[in-house]
Amino acid sequence: MPRHDDDAEPPACFASPPCFLHELDPAWRGGLAADAETWRDVSRWRKAERARLVAERTALAPEERARRTEAIIRHLDALLGEVAGRVISGWWPVRGELDLRPWLAGLAARGATAALPCVLRRREPLGFRAWHEGAAMGRDAVGIACPQEDRAVRPDIVLAPVVGFDAACYRLGHGGGYFDRTLALQPRPRAIGIGLAAARVPSIFPQWHDVPMEAVVTEEGVVRPSA
16 A cells, blocks of 8 residues: 555564653553654654564565465454355455455355455545456556456455554554544444464554454464453
8 A cells, every 4th residue: 555664673572662662651641642742653663663564574485475374264264154245355465465365256156245445545435346356457546456347345344454463453554544544434344454473563552543453363363352
């Protein structure tokens, strides 16, 4: 989606650079930024953490990536159960995101409709278009592949790729805010994050605009929100 940040040097002991955490802790108020200065600190921390996590997942060997993706799909199928009659949105993978397109392509045989998110206008909620294997593809407003056929659908289930996530199932994305804007709308679809177990961090320091996932599915299983 929007551009990514430069890689950050992985810390020795923390999930993020300890200097950033030190700056955040004194002003923290129950997960909401107290002021603009705190939000700047959170943004700086997220930028470094995002770069670290993207670099780690991009470095995965293809065989290992495929193995973990297969495990995620098993856990996802167990979580979703019967999908007939549902519209399920996935994503077109970029910058090391896991590739669930083969799984999405198989939804039609199970009586479900696959969809992909599209940025129709910058800084606005996502649109969703039906997708099938071999569909003609164009580019959306931020350059991500999007079905050319303007067959708009309303998803029952939105699968969101996570760069990082925490115990409360808040999602660290690429920083554009598109999924948060979309999931703030009503009626809200089921929102399930998909990512690697290694992407879990103690907290993403959620802000007022962040929307938690119902669950996050990793190769190790299903993570549900904890208090």
